[in-house]
Amino acid sequence: MLSAAHYTTAVYAALCEVGRLPSSALEQFGEDGSRMEMIGGELSPGVESTSGSLGQTVSVGIGRAIARRARGSTGRIWVLISDGELQEGQTWEALQVAAHHGLGNLTVILDANGLQVDGPMSAIVDVEPIAEKVRAFGWSVAEIDGHDLPSIDRALAETAQDRPRFVIARTTPWQGIPSLQARYPNSLHFIRFREGEAAAALEDLHLTSIVA
Numbered sequence: 001m002l003s004a005a006h007y008t009t010a011v012y013a014a015l016c017e018v019g020r021l022p023s024s025a026l027e028q029f030g031e032d033g034s035r036m037e038m039i040g041g042e043l044s045p046g047v048e049s050t051s052g053s054l055g056q057t058v059s060v061g062i063g064r065a066i067a068r069r070a071r072g073s074t075g076r077i078w079v080l081i082s083d084g085e086l087q088e089g090q091t092w093e094a095l096q097v098a099a100h101h102g103l104g105n106l107t108v109i110l111d112a113n114g115l116q117v118d119g120p121m122s123a124i125v126d127v128e129p130i131a132e133k134v135r136a137f138g139w140s141v142a143e144i145d146g147h148d149l150p151s152i153d154r155a156l157a158e159t160a161q162d163r164p165r166f167v168i169a170r171t172t173p174w175q176g177i178p179s180l181q182a183r184y185p186n187s188l189h190f191i192r193f194r195e196g197e198a199a200a201a202l203e204d205l206h207l208t209s210i211v212a
């Protein structure tokens, strides 16, 4: 099950990795008329439900997790959300409901990059301390470096039978591209490169093209 909005880039890449999409499909990303939409829609590959307005995805995941448990299915529901979604009331209602139902088959991964569309989280509505709050809601909580793959593996492997799992992945939005850091604290939600900057950024990432 995939319910995707802004994270479709990761979803498409994962679908390519498991052979459900040819890697050539990435070349159509964001093109007019393409199903490889920047914000996942009903026709986007692998997307079964959309999650915009934002803040609805944990609720969708809860419904799926309860249904899975009711029919005796194994497996987990994985939900990837942004820290900006913690500024929306529905997310907190959902966190409360998931703990109430003891959904041990649900994992939420939070991309805690400290930014939302209008700027730094702390300048809009500060949601810290996230770990303490979510733990108080009854979840099993881990806080990790979101750029460290072994840490991600370990945090996702750990589950609790009787409570949902919440992994706070601390990230920086300019990871791997130092030139973007100079723009902070202006929002990096939408990034337009000036002439030559895109090529330099790809070089920083050790790529020659987006689909390399």
Ligand SMILES: [Mg+2]
Pocket: 082, 083, 084, 111, 112, 113, 114, 115, 116
């Ligand atoms: Mg964010």
